[in-house]
Amino acid sequence: xxxxxxxxxxxxxxxxxxxxxxxxxxxxxxxxxxxxxxxxxxxxxxxxxxxxxxxxxxxxxxxxxxxxxxxxxxxxxxxxxxxxxxxxxxxxxxxxxxxxxxxxxxxxxxxxxxxxxxxxxxxxxxxxxxxxxxxxxxxxxxxxxxxxxxxxxxxxxxxxxxxxxxxxxxxxxxxxxxxxxxxxxxxxxxxxxxxxxxxxxxxxxxxxxxxxxxxxxxxxxxxxxxxxxxxxxxxxxxxxxxxxxxxxxxxxxxxxxxxxxxxxxxxxxxxxxxxxxxxxxxxxxxxxxxxxxxxxxxxxxxxxxxxxxxxxxxxxxxxxxxxxxxxxxxxxxxxxxxxxxxx
Numbered sequence: 001x002x003x004x005x006x007x008x009x010x011x012x013x014x015x016x017x018x019x020x021x022x023x024x025x026x027x028x029x030x031x032x033x034x035x036x037x038x039x040x041x042x043x044x045x046x047x048x049x050x051x052x053x054x055x056x057x058x059x060x061x062x063x064x065x066x067x068x069x070x071x072x073x074x075x076x077x078x079x080x081x082x083x084x085x086x087x088x089x090x091x092x093x094x095x096x097x098x099x100x101x102x103x104x105x106x107x108x109x110x111x112x113x114x115x116x117x118x119x120x121x122x123x124x125x126x127x128x129x130x131x132x133x134x135x136x137x138x139x140x141x142x143x144x145x146x147x148x149x150x151x152x153x154x155x156x157x158x159x160x161x162x163x164x165x166x167x168x169x170x171x172x173x174x175x176x177x178x179x180x181x182x183x184x185x186x187x188x189x190x191x192x193x194x195x196x197x198x199x200x201x202x203x204x205x206x207x208x209x210x211x212x213x214x215x216x217x218x219x220x221x222x223x224x225x226x227x228x229x230x231x232x233x234x235x236x237x238x239x240x241x242x243x244x245x246x247x248x249x250x251x252x253x254x255x256x257x258x259x260x261x262x263x264x265x266x267x268x269x270x271x272x273x274x275x276x277x278x279x280x281x282x283x284x285x286x287x288x289x290x291x292x293x294x295x296x297x298x299x300x301x302x303x304x305x306x307x308x309x310x311x312x313x314x315x316x317x318x319x320x321x322x323x324x325x326x327x328x329x330x331x332x333x334x335x336x337x338x339x340x341x342x343x
Contacts, residue, residue, distance in 0.1 A: 069139075074135075193233065
């Protein structure tokens with residue numbers, strides 16, 4: 001068993017016995033090192049076939065078919081914000097990919113796409129885009145449409161520290177002065193609640209409890225839909241929301257003059273334009289959420305408590321803000337030092 005040379009051939013041959021049956025194969029390679037690598041891969045292939053059966057043939061499905069199926073069957077299960085992002089992400093994919101067979105999309109093409117996108121957006125954005133494509137291919141494998149995921153080997157970092165832009169009190173004042181009245185109210189509520197963008201724009205009166213002093217976002221409106229998020233309101237946020245509730249009977253808190261709710265796209269565009277007018281070119285609507293979390297951490301609140309208020313699905317997301325509050329680390333060292341002194 002192994003690789004060997006035959007007197008009648010310049011190439012290495014492979015030999016392997018499986019279930020009492022001898023398998024032999026000509027590698028077509030005269031370099032022993034490369035032949036050994038081929039032999040190792042051949043053993044894995046034979047083992048896989050033995051235990052899992054032969055590899056299924058590719059289905060002949062195209063990438064545009066996968067995108068349509070994913071948007072129809074998977075995307076509707078996500079939060080409103082994630083649904084919108086899915087449509088935007090697939091719209092950014094190269095047009096020439098649409099008519100590719102799923103098996104024709106290679107890791108090299110993925111790497112080229114990353115290089116091109118990084119000229120205009122940050123790495124975290126590209127990571128989120130490829131994360132959605134990676135998810136789509138996982139479903140394609142489940143459905144038997146394709147055998148391999150071309151995005152599987154790509155290192156994704158969806159939450160880089162470079163994205164943690166938050167506003168100081170002085171910057172908040174500058175931003176609020178530049179806002180139109182309707183946008184100013186929304187910004188202040190965003191700063192005081194840390195709501196995700198879709199929940200902030202689509203804030204509903206039925207989410208308010210205890211005479212409008214507590215906000216409970218239902219599980220179905222939360223990312224991953226795992227659990228509801230409870231946020232006690234600040235005096236400022238409660239006052240703003242109460243005023244909007246009294247001004248209309250709409251199920252939504254923030255509405256246009258004609259009584260219809262704002263769209264996420266319209267608010268996001270207006271906010272970015274306002275921020276740039278105030279001199280901020282690195283601020284988006286999501287910055288309000290970063291600011292909310294950052295201020296809680298800087299105030300010394302326990303990270304588990306911050307995670308609950310922010311609705312973080314994983315404490316590791318909250319730990320990204322840990323560097324903003326080194327005070328609790330200093331206190332831990334002081335406790336250690338006191339024990340050393342007593343020893």
